[in-house]
Amino acid sequence: MDLDTLRHGNFAKLGEAVTDWEQMTKKLAGLQKDAENNLKAKADKANWQGLNATVSREFITRTAAEFADAHTQADSITRILSDTRGELIGYRTQLNDAIRRAADQNLTVVDTGDGTFSVTGNTRPDWASDPSGKTGVTDQKVVDAFCKEIEGILTKATQSDTSAAEALRLLVDQAKYGFSDASYADRDQAAKAVEAAKQLAKMAKKPADMSLDDIESFNRTMAKYHDDPLFAEKFATGLGAKGTLQFWTEMSFAHAGARGSELNTMKELQSNLGLTLATASFSDSDAMRDWKKDVVDERNTNFRAANSFSPVGGLGSQVISSLMRKGQFDTEFLDDYRKELFKEDKAAGDSNTDDRWVKGYDALDLVFGDGNGRDPLEGLFEGLSHNPEAAEHAFESKADLDHMLGTTVYTDRGESLGRALQSAVTGVAENDFTSSAPPHSAGQVKIMANIMQAVADPDGGANLVSKGLGESFGDMAAAYMPEISCAFKGPESETVFLTNSDSPRGLNVTDVTRFLSATSADPAGRAGIIYGESIYTGSLLEEHLSHPGHFDGDQKQVLNDIGRNAGIIEGIVGHSAANSEVAQSIQGEKNYNDALKAKGDFAKNWVNIAFTGLEVPEHLGGELMGSVVGGGAGAVAGAAIDRLIDGQQASGAEDEGLYYSSKDLFAMRNSVGQQTIWSVDDALARHHVDLPKDEIDDSVGQAVNDGWKDADYYLNRSKVKYG
16 A cells, blocks of 8 residues: 555545445344344245245245345445444554654655655755764664554555455355355454465465374364355365365375374364365355366366375365265255266166276275265265255256165165255255254155155165165154145145145155155164154144144044044054064164164254144134244153153053064054153143043044054055064
């Protein structure tokens, strides 16, 4: 920055800009609040049908989010501008003070252009007659001191100005259309993030020079900033697409076989690098669009470490997929990458996919953890599991879905595929317990129906459960208890089995039966079904008893319908678990007991996620289910989970706890009956409903038994044999 520019700087215009942005930020805050409390809140409560269920709801949700992002971006711009203005005014004050003090010592400070200046001593004719010869002689140390002081002020002012400009450009370029959600308290915070990215990108360009201590320092910085949009973009674009892929190739090769603290350091590096790239992928700047395109284009490039003697390194797809296991990547980027990878995987055929990716890469290990990263589909599926929208896009095609399911027989990608499918059909990202599950769209229900159909296929479909998909299938069944219940009940089922699904009767009852039966072979899958049924039953009981107007009829009928449904679902599970063939795959009761306990803490989140905000039928007012919203919500369902975890025994039972025995069908039937009765009693007591307890308990218990017997009918009808 030129000396005169700062010295005579008039920051009134910048002050006006700050004021304008402050006013804009306040207005946007009001619009954001209005969009969230009115526009989106009303849209969430609306009972959308047809095209509105997908297009209108999604448009309103995105519009509300844009208002939030607009406010965030405006607030960040305001803070950066205001902070920069304050800093420049401060530096101007410091500069003028230094010039004044220099003048007091007969020194003149002059702007010499192009960012340079001079500090010289003043001269007068009368100084020449001074007999001492000292008048007008300037101490060079004083001159040097003023030069250093003024240079320091100008350097800091320049840094403030240029870093603010760079941060603002990066911030605005984050979104080509719409706004960015990047938030910064001041210029300094944004500038530090950008500078840290530059330093790390510089280090990553010379991976051979990075010692383990350097990598640990690299990790600490990246762990601090991996969620920062400006840092992430500056790092990714600073390294470039090829540079990013080469960096991870070099790290993987140099630290192959790591153990102990070195292994932990590399695991952290893989995680931090993946999270950083995920954040960067959301930027829509020209530089990041080029980066994302180049990464996809480099998917078949052979990346080799500089010191490797092998001509075979890792394909670009293997490298980038190994970094997708953490973080949520941008939907459009995942769509583009997934389309190309699916195309290549399908070209190999179901049975040759493992050879396509693994053969020739035996020495490659791009993952410091489980697996080796050779199959890029595994990493892609993990990435999809953290982005429900991209996951849904991935499996909209039944042909693609069937192919991917078919490849699990010949690969080890079953578990990662299961997590991606679960994300696709539930709308909830893997391990995200903070977001409420959105209503199941018609598209999601269709994917779920296709999955059930694939598992129900008599020609080996049930074998998919043993390919690492069983647990995810159980969790998916839990999330789809409303649709599953409607499938068994039939027409007009939503009056009892409340749901906000866009396609409540979109599942085929025969496929549902075979799917539940097959999934029961997996201990964790079976546990998921039982927890899901217990939670949904408890939520329904509490809602109907606290709001009797939901059902235009006798409350006893509602309770009996709910009890019968519980008997059907758990009867299918029970009979299937007792099947001689299935029993062999369960490998003893201990596996199931352990799975039931392990699933318990996870299932507690379902009370707040999977069934939050269920809509009652439109003709009943379209209200939200109060039992699972707000304080004390889900008490009945929560108590049901606790009983399952603790293995609480029925009164007069022998040593086996609730649900813990699959050897005796009558004991299993009694367990589900007791669990349902307890939930009824909890709901009656909680809401002070005046119904004859003994009569209701007896009626519900009989309904559960009837449903259990009906499970025979469904199993026989779907040609599932059991012992």
